[in-house]
Amino acid sequence: MSLKKRQLSTLKEKILSEKERILNAFDEAGEERFHLSTEDRLDEVDQATSEYERSQMLRFRNRDLFYVKKLNKALEKIASEEYGVCEDCDSTIKFERLMARPTAELCISCKDEAEREEQANFVTRQSKSMGKKIDLVGAR
């Protein structure tokens, strides 16, 4: 049981509008920064703040760029008629699931399994970065 043509085109529209929303947000954010840096002469403290803001912005952008990449991949899959098929077990991913998460590459049962593993990895990563923070404080 695969996705119907009408369902696919609904999903494709959803993916395209998601992509547009993110790319538009990029443009606005970029413009704001440009105005700020040309109008203000930054002293050292402001410089540091803006470095921090810039790194925060980059992180935000990286996350969104990653999502845009996934959206692009989904579009490619639609074009090659591989969209909506679980990468793990080849079963059809439910339309409702794809509407909620158009970049889904796994069916719900494979995703549940992957999420449990991710959860375990996340806890490990978090405790690692906590350790880093403590190191930084200690170095001062």
Ligand SMILES: [Zn+2]
């Ligand atoms: Zn699966």
